[in-house]
Amino acid sequence: MEEHLGTRQILSYSLLPCVLFLLSTKFLLHKRKKRNLPPSPFALPIIGHLHLLKLPIHQTLDSLSKKYGPILSLQLGSYLAVVVSSPSIVEECFTTNDIVLANRPRFLGGRHLLNYNNSDMGSADYGDHWRNLRRISVLEILSTSRLTSLFSIRRDEVNILTRRLYSVSSHGYAKVELRSMFFDLTSNVIMKMVAGKRYYGEDVKDTVEARMFREILKEFIEYISMIQVGDMIPILQWVDFTQDFKKLYRLNNRMDMFLQGLINEHRHDRERNTMINTFLTLQEQQPEYYTDEIIKGHILVMMIGGTETVATAMEWARACPGDGLGNRMMTLTLGSLIQFFEWERVGDDKIDMTEKTGISMCKVDPLELLCKARPSLNVLLS
Structure with missing residues (x-):
């Protein structure tokens, strides 16, 4: 009985990565079909484009912008990021559409270290x-x-x-x-x-x-x-x-x-x-x-x-x-x-x-x- 139970546990753990792979792939494809996103490189399941972020980050983003254009999208794990390298588009983002882009992701450090549950001016939601x-x-x-x-x-x-x-x-x-x-x-x-x-x-x-x-x-x-x-x-x-x-x-x-x-x-x-x-x-x-x-x-x-x-x-x-x-x-x-x-x-x-x-x-x-x-x-x- 114990050997049978152990076999089932091993089998369950072995199947877990496969299930996560299939679910993440379906999720990413669904999001891309549903949204009208800027161009982006091929994304891997779960991690998205995290594997592309080499140091120094700004030079990596500059290389991607030269390849995919002045505005591109990157899937950073569960977060969608839009990279803008055109001065005119940046100005539009921070003037005409500044309120739309005012909020920041709620990261772990913001909740527990830097921002006292995201309550300071550097991380609080616009309002x-x-x-x-x-x-x-x-x-x-x-x-x-x-x-x-x-x-x-x-x-x-x-x-x-x-x-x-x-x-x-x-x-x-x-x-x-x-x-x-x-x-x-x-x-x-x-x-x-x-x-x-x-x-x-x-x-x-x-x-x-x-x-x-x-x-x-x-x-x-x-x-x-x-x-x-x-x-x-x-x-x-x-x-x-x-x-x-x-x-x-x-x-x-x-x-x-x-x-x-x-x-x-x-x-x-x-x-x-x-x-x-x-x-x-x-x-x-x-x-x-x-x-x-x-x-x-x-x-x-x-x-x-x-x-x-x-x-x-x-x-x-x-x-x-x-x-x-x-x-x-x-x-x-x-x-x-x-x-x-x-x-x-x-x-x-x-x-x-x-x-x-x-x-x-x-x-x-x-x-x-x-x-x-x-x-x-x-x-x-x-």
Whole structure:
């Protein structure tokens, strides 16, 4: 009896992949017949076109666009994606049809890590809640008057960067690596705006808290930079082969505890001009809406948007609300570096501009240049 039962179980498990293959093939063919989709490559059952996505992703999509046209469709597991490479079509998508294309897929990271159940401005569905969060960002957090009042933060951090470069280049050209310096600069500016604290650099006050923050943020950015196959093929979430989901939950708990600690700390210190205190004031007025989860989600958007992507400006109607901060940071930083330092290439070879795939596009090899302080800076800092 037991041998017969075991044989039936083995037979059932053997037939399961075949059944899934037939069902997925029928499903994909049915979807393609029913929809009027743009052209696309041949799709495999279940995974669709996932096997075509080679790194760097943007170059892969560029090659596919050259073959199939300026608009094509890709079946990424259970998700349908439309790739648009024509500037005129992109403009139409983000102006005329921006509301139709406003929503984002609800990925696992959005539910449990990045977006507190997709409730922040970066992932919430388009509607009253999203519009309110954007209004708060534009008027309360990133308005012109608000950014002007926080000029001292940007000035002080750029001065710290200037002194850091001066310390190694005051006596002649020195080789410097700029990516890490720019990351420290933008991270400190954002976190001083958010919580009134610096977490990067040699003069950080609370080294234990700073080290914890740096570890969590590094792991956080590494995680959301990866493509999670379980998001594209939900059935794989049932069996966590790579232990990614367990790592996700642990990281979520660490990040949540850290952010909650910042909020609790600001409840006993309401004098600081920070983003957290702005939200706590709104929470006193509407406690049922501005919950701690909403505040923590907004902090995360600021952290990632400010430290990794540096809030670039967009030309479309629904422009990034952080473009004012991004422009101010770029002009002040570049102006200072050009005014106070002389710059040369390291060697005669051209700078390697090979791209690295991540949240934002950056070079595979960090930018290294030769830097020498100008005499005017020697007078100011000596």
